[in-house]
Amino acid sequence: SIDGQRLWDTLMAMAEIGPTANGGSCRLALTPEDAAGRRQLLDWCEAIGCTWRVDRVGNLFIRRPGRRDDLAPVGTGSHLDTQPKGGRFDGILGVLAGLEVFRTLHDQGIVTDRPLELVVWTNEEGSRFAPAMVASGAYAGEFSVDYTLSRRDADGVTLGEALEISGYAGDLPVGEPRLDGFFELHIEQGPVLEAAGESIGVVTGVQGMRWFDVTFTGQPAHAGPTPMRLRHDALAAAARLIDRLQAHALADASGDTKVTCGCLDIEAASRNVIPGEVRLTVDLRHVVEAELDALQALFERELTAAGEAFGVGVSRERIWASPVVAFAPECIAAVEQATLAQDVPYRRMMSGAGHDAVYVSRVAPTAMIFIPCRDGISHNEAEYATPEHCALGAQVLCDAMLARADR
Amino acid sequence: SIDGQRLWDTLMAMAEIGPTANGGSCRLALTPEDAAGRRQLLDWCEAIGCTWRVDRVGNLFIRRPGRRDDLAPVGTGSHLDTQPKGGRFDGILGVLAGLEVFRTLHDQGIVTDRPLELVVWTNEEGSRFAPAMVASGAYAGEFSVDYTLSRRDADGVTLGEALEISGYAGDLPVGEPRLDGFFELHIEQGPVLEAAGESIGVVTGVQGMRWFDVTFTGQPAHAGPTPMRLRHDALAAAARLIDRLQAHALADASGDTKVTCGCLDIEAASRNVIPGEVRLTVDLRHVVEAELDALQALFERELTAAGEAFGVGVSRERIWASPVVAFAPECIAAVEQATLAQDVPYRRMMSGAGHDAVYVSRVAPTAMIFIPCRDGISHNEAEYATPEHCALGAQVLCDAMLARADR
Ligand SMILES: NC(=O)NCCC(=O)O
Ligand SMILES: NC(=O)NCCC(=O)O
Numbered sequence: 001s002i003d004g005q006r007l008w009d010t011l012m013a014m015a016e017i018g019p020t021a022n023g024g025s026c027r028l029a030l031t032p033e034d035a036a037g038r039r040q041l042l043d044w045c046e047a048i049g050c051t052w053r054v055d056r057v058g059n060l061f062i063r064r065p066g067r068r069d070d071l072a073p074v075g076t077g078s079h080l081d082t083q084p085k086g087g088r089f090d091g092i093l094g095v096l097a098g099l100e101v102f103r104t105l106h107d108q109g110i111v112t113d114r115p116l117e118l119v120v121w122t123n124e125e126g127s128r129f130a131p132a133m134v135a136s137g138a139y140a141g142e143f144s145v146d147y148t149l150s151r152r153d154a155d156g157v158t159l160g161e162a163l164e165i166s167g168y169a170g171d172l173p174v175g176e177p178r179l180d181g182f183f184e185l186h187i188e189q190g191p192v193l194e195a196a197g198e199s200i201g202v203v204t205g206v207q208g209m210r211w212f213d214v215t216f217t218g219q220p221a222h223a224g225p226t227p228m229r230l231r232h233d234a235l236a237a238a239a240r241l242i243d244r245l246q247a248h249a250l251a252d253a254s255g256d257t258k259v260t261c262g263c264l265d266i267e268a269a270s271r272n273v274i275p276g277e278v279r280l281t282v283d284l285r286h287v288v289e290a291e292l293d294a295l296q297a298l299f300e301r302e303l304t305a306a307g308e309a310f311g312v313g314v315s316r317e318r319i320w321a322s323p324v325v326a327f328a329p330e331c332i333a334a335v336e337q338a339t340l341a342q343d344v345p346y347r348r349m350m351s352g353a354g355h356d357a358v359y360v361s362r363v364a365p366t367a368m369i370f371i372p373c374r375d376g377i378s379h380n381e382a383e384y385a386t387p388e389h390c391a392l393g394a395q396v397l398c399d400a401m402l403a404r405a406d407r
Numbered sequence: 408s409i410d411g412q413r414l415w416d417t418l419m420a421m422a423e424i425g426p427t428a429n430g431g432s433c434r435l436a437l438t439p440e441d442a443a444g445r446r447q448l449l450d451w452c453e454a455i456g457c458t459w460r461v462d463r464v465g466n467l468f469i470r471r472p473g474r475r476d477d478l479a480p481v482g483t484g485s486h487l488d489t490q491p492k493g494g495r496f497d498g499i500l501g502v503l504a505g506l507e508v509f510r511t512l513h514d515q516g517i518v519t520d521r522p523l524e525l526v527v528w529t530n531e532e533g534s535r536f537a538p539a540m541v542a543s544g545a546y547a548g549e550f551s552v553d554y555t556l557s558r559r560d561a562d563g564v565t566l567g568e569a570l571e572i573s574g575y576a577g578d579l580p581v582g583e584p585r586l587d588g589f590f591e592l593h594i595e596q597g598p599v600l601e602a603a604g605e606s607i608g609v610v611t612g613v614q615g616m617r618w619f620d621v622t623f624t625g626q627p628a629h630a631g632p633t634p635m636r637l638r639h640d641a642l643a644a645a646a647r648l649i650d651r652l653q654a655h656a657l658a659d660a661s662g663d664t665k666v667t668c669g670c671l672d673i674e675a676a677s678r679n680v681i682p683g684e685v686r687l688t689v690d691l692r693h694v695v696e697a698e699l700d701a702l703q704a705l706f707e708r709e710l711t712a713a714g715e716a717f718g719v720g721v722s723r724e725r726i727w728a729s730p731v732v733a734f735a736p737e738c739i740a741a742v743e744q745a746t747l748a749q750d751v752p753y754r755r756m757m758s759g760a761g762h763d764a765v766y767v768s769r770v771a772p773t774a775m776i777f778i779p780c781r782d783g784i785s786h787n788e789a790e791y792a793t794p795e796h797c798a799l800g801a802q803v804l805c806d807a808m809l810a811r812a813d814r
Contacts, residue, residue, distance in 0.1 A: 085627070085675045127677040190632025209631065211678060220492070222785040223667035223690045224616065225597025225759025228656045230783070235668055236653045242646035246717075249635045260630035261642055262678040264671055268491045270534045271618060271669040271688040272760075273786040281678040283630045310653075352632025353679075376637065378629040379680040 002398055004391025007100040011390065014040065014080070014096060015088040024381025025088055029081035029123035030058065030162035037080045038120060038168060044099055045118070048106040054170025057135040057148045058122035058163045061177060064102050066115035066405065072180035074112075074405045075364070076101065076397060077119030078356060083127050087383020089373065089390075094185045095120055097394035101401060112405035114180055121356040122168070128153045129162075131211060131320035136356035138174050140363045145174050179364040181331055181404045184357040185397045186368060187385050191376025192349065199392055200339045200346035201370030204332055206358050207258075207350055208292045208324040212282040214241070214303065217313040220268065220276030232311045235266060235275035240306040245282070248298060257295060258285040258352070282316075287350050289324045325358050331367035331404070338399035339369075342392060353378075369396050409805055411798025414507040418797065421447065421487070421503060422495040431788025432495055436488035436530035437465065437569035444487045445527060445575060451506055452525070455513040461577025464542040464555045465529035465570045468584060471509050473522035473812065479587040481519075481812040482771070483508065483804060484526030485763060490534050494790020496594045496780065496797075502527055504592045504801035508808060519812035521587055528763040529575070535560045536569075538618060538727035543763035545581050547770045552581050586771040588738055588811050591764040592804045593775060594792050598783025599756065606799055607746045607753035608777030611739055613765050614665075614757055615699045615731040619689040621648070621710065624720040627675065627683030639718045642673060642682035647713040652689070655705060664702060665692040665759070689723075694757050696731045732765050738774035738811070745806035746776075749799060760785075776803050 017040060018026045018033030027033040038060060042052060045062045052062040063073065078094025098118040105112070121139070126132025129151040138148040149160030163169040188194075193201050218232035242261050249259040260283040267277035284299060286292040300316070307314035332348075339346045349370065357366050371393040374384040424447060425433045425440030434440040445467060449459060452469045459469040470480065485501025505525040512519070528546070533539025536558040545555040556567030570576040595601075600608050625639035649668050656666040667690040674684035691706060693699040707723070714721035739755075746753045756777065764773050778796040781789075 083675075083677050083680060090629075125677075126679060130678065132679065188632060189629040191634070191637060192632075207631070219784070220787045221783070222596045222760055222787075223669060224614070224665065224692055224761065225595060225599075225785070226665075226783060227598070227662050228653075228659075228665060229662065230598060233653070233667075235671065236649060239646040239649035239653070239668075242643060243650045246635075246640070246643045246646070252635075255634050255636065258631065258633075258635060260640075260679065260681055261646075262630060262673070262680050262682060263676040264642065264673060266669075266671060269670040270490050270532075270786070271537065272533060272539065272667065272690055273490060273669050274667055275669060276787070283679055285631055353629055354631065376628070376633060377626070378632070379677065380627045380683070 002100050002104045002391060002394045004387055007096060007390055007394055008387040010096050010099065011088060011092060014092055020085055020381050022381040024383065025082045025086055026084055027080060027082045028084065028128040029125065030166045034081050035166040035168060041095065041120065048103055050102065053172045054168055055172040055174050056145055056170060057138045057174055058168040058170065059135050059139055060120040062118040064116040066112045068113050069115055071114045072178050073115040073117040074401050075117040075119055075179040075182040076184065076401060077121065078184050078186060079121050079124030081123055081125050083125055083379045085381050087378060087380060089187045089383055089385050090189065090378050091124055093187060093390060097185045097397050100394050101398045104398060112402060114405040116401065116405060117177065117179060123159065124356055129159045132354050133356050133359055136359040140359035141175065142359055182357060182360045182364050182366040183331065183397055183400050184355055184368045185393045186355055186370060187373040187378060188370040189353050189373060189378035193370060193372035194376060196347065197345060198347050199344040199389060200396060201349045202332060202336045202339055202346060203327065203351050203368035203370055204348050205327050205350050206325040206354060207285050207287040207352055208289050209283065209285045209322045209354055210292065210296060210318060211320040212316050212318050214280040214282055214316045216278040218276050221274045223272040223274055226274060231274055233274050234278040234312050237306045237310040237312040238264060238278045238280050240309055241302055244302045245299060256287050287324060322354055322358055325361055327361055327367045328365035331365045334400040334403050335367045335369055335396060337403065338396040341399060342396060344392065369393055409507050409511045409798060409801045411794055413510065414503060414797055414801055415794040417503050417506065418495060418499060421499055427492055427788050429788040431790065432489050432493055433491055434487060434489045435491065435535040436532065437573045441488050442573040442575060448502065448506065448527065455510055457509065460579045461575055462579035462581050462583065463552055463577060464545045464581055465575040465577065466542050466546055467527040469525040471523040473519045475520050476522055478521045479585050480522040480524040481808050482524040482526055482586040482589040483591065483808055485591050485593060486528050486531030488530055488532050490532055490786045492788050494785060494787060496790055496792050497596065497785050498531055500594060500797060501592045504804050507801050508805045511805060519809060521812040523808065523812060524584065524586060530566065531763055536566045539761050540763050540766055543766040547766035548582065549766055589764060589767045589771050589773040590738065590804055590807050591762055591775045592800045593762055593777060594780040594785060595777040596760045596780060596785035600777060600779035601783060603754065604752060605754050606751040606796060607803060608756045609739060609743045609746055609753060610734065610758050610775035610777055611755050612734055612757050613732040613761060614692050614694040614759055615696055616690065616692045616729045616761055617699065617703060617725060618727040619723050619725050621687040621689055621723045623685040625683050628681045630679040630681055633681060638681055640681050641685040641719050644713045644717040644719040645671060645685045645687050647716055648709055651709045652706060663694050694731060729761055729765055732768055734768055734774045735772035738772045741807040741810050742774045742776055742803060744810065745803040748806060749803060751799065776800055
């Protein structure tokens with residue numbers, strides 16, 4: 001069985017790379033902090049005899065050989081990049097639990113039939129480069145390598161340039177190595193398991209999500225002498241849209257409709273200038289694809305209405321769409337078996353967040369394991385999961401992987 | 408009579424200092440561009456024998472001697488600083504029309520009884536350092552010198568530090584020289600004169616204005632798995648406030664209620680993070696002080712309601728309040744007499760924008776002159792006034808000043 005204390009110590013050591021003021025981490029994708037986190041992981045893995053390769057979009061594949069190295073490996077992993085004020089567990093737990101599995105097998109001299117592969121996917125968060133999960137998407141063929149390398153951050157730096165600077169531009173063809181299966185352990189990032197007193201979520205799929213960049217084009221003018229009725233206030237139109245989307249999502253009693261506006265920027269903002277141009281991001285999610293279509297249609301109607309109400313031009317670009325995902329029954333079953341062996345309360349559930357497993361599931365049988373996180377808080381420095389839950393999740397991961405590697 | 412072509416050429420020459428892409432100017436207060444604009448003005452003034460002094464908050468006093476230099480001078484002037492994407496007339500016209508008055512008197516060998524003083528007030532716009540009109544306010548005793556010098560820009564640089572860097576930190580005590588009267592020519596910055604086909608506004612006063620910094624404190628969390636009903640979305644609360652304030656101001660049929668939110672910043676914004684903290688600026692204006700009180704009370708109620716609706720903490724700081732101003736009857740009369748002599752359509756009107764004349768009026772009899780600007784647009788690169796209107800305004804200014812200086 002895995003060593004929970006060692007896993008916890010490893011998590012806390014990784015959190016020291018790019019620490020933030022309030023106990024979180026900041027390792028935006030392919031920054032020096034992200035590169036330092038990867039280097040630390042590789043040191044740990046080399047110490048137990050693993051070898052590694054990097055593909056052209058920076059995905060890191062760390063191998064533990066099996067008895068039958070001609071067979072496709074069983075994969076696990078997640079991401080090491082974080083939000084600007086991110087936590088210590090989102091993504092990191094999935095990577096370091098994979099390391100803990102490797103360390104446990106190493107200590108006990110266990111060799112699996114199939115090789116095992118620990119994967120660190122590049123730029124999962126989508127915070128520095130949109131879209132999220134872009135490099136696991138490239139691996140699965142959703143995005144071309146050129147598209148992936150040409151994503152730009154807010155300063156105009158491309159993902160390809162950032163890869164070169166970071167030292168993680170590899171030459172392994174994207175899509176290699178093929179995996180026999182993939183298991184990803186992650187914190188839930190929501191409040192469901194904690195509220196129900198459950199210790200494990202057996203994740204059966206992921207809700208669909210769509211990202212939009214919206215631009216409102218009004219007319220900058222002086223805040224003092226410009227009559228209200230003659231204004232073309234881009235921020236007033238943006239505020240109207242946000243308020244209407246909130247009202248719509250809050251009115252869905254099922255709770256399945258989710259709308260978030262995370263970024264809002266005013267061009268040449270000044271407190272006595274009526275905003276002339278506003279850029280807004282919109283994130284729409286739903287567990288049912290047809291409902292997501294309806295949500296997008298509503299968003300587009302409200303956008304048009306907000307522009308008309310304030311005499312403001314509107315445009316929107318859909319920059320990402322990730323359909324509703326159902327994971328592979330045999331991998332879900334492997335996770336559920338491993339969970340039953342632990343004799344803890346658990347549930348089968350959908351994931352609200354996108355994960356690299358979303359794209360990997362297109363090319364390899366995949367499932368995920370969730371553990372609770374405190375108050376359901378994530379993408380926040382206060383993110384927390386208990387050492388016990390981390391250890392439990394790693395044990396379920398270990399057992400599910402072994403079952404698949406030796407089947 | 409003044410030389411309209413020379414005034415126009417001078418305006419266009421000043422616009423070349425800190426030019427913007429679309430024909431405007433960017434000379435934020437006390438930047439190298441602002442300093443270069445001041446230096447250009449001083450070169451022009453020195454060429455016609457004027458002397459100048461700078462006070463401790465950077466106000467520039469340029470003197471044309473009179474026959475009776477023991478008497479207090481008659482002042483004119485405005486500001487040379489601009490918005491980030493400002494126009495070529497806002498403030499600049501008032502300064503360069505003063506220069507044109509001096510040049511005209513110089514050419515014609517006219518000496519007035521009282522000396523004349525052309526004043527360039529520091530940081531009128533309030534864009535780099537809030538509040539607006541801070542240095543004319545210091546001159547009039549509204550703000551202490553310490554308060555004024557300690558204002559900070561968005562990068563944390565104080566006005567005092569920026570003064571030192573710019574080379575315009577003078578040693579004249581703030582409040583000197585006392586003025587016998589003050590006349591400020593300005594573009595209207597609104598659409599009223601143009602719509603009515605009138606050429607001059609005889610400005611009888613200025614509407615009251617209040618500035619607030621508002622903070623919404625929610626809880627950052629993941630956009631995907633966090634249920635709508637458990638969110639504490641700071642941007643949703645800000646949007647609700649903005650939408651309610653817009654609705655309230657638009658519902659005032661008199662058009663006297665004005666509300667503007669010019670800046671909105673999300674802390675650690677990311678498109679898949681529910682905004683945890685938002686800072687918003689609110690600018691409230693009204694021509695009646697009691698109505699402005701009522702507007703502030705409404706704003707505070709709506710702020711509380713928006714916070715409660717989204718489970719978000721709110722706080723607000725009133726960083727500036729400029730009461731409704733009535734100008735001096737004898738100065739208004741001087742402007743009206745000078746306007747009547749031109750035989751053009753005009754109106755008596757209140758100003759919607761704050762001007763340095765607001766504070767100067769507390770320590771010297773003051774009035775203002777408006778000319779129309781195209782489409783009422785200001786605080787915008789497209790700001791425009793015709794050469795004819797600029798010349799007309801400068802002539803009215805000249806005649807009003809002469810009447811007072813030789814009374
Ligand atoms: N797990 C996670 O934070 N993924 C980022 C993509 C998303 O926004 O769901
Ligand atoms: N005239 C002008 O732009 N003044 C700035 C102060 C205000 O916002 O009214």
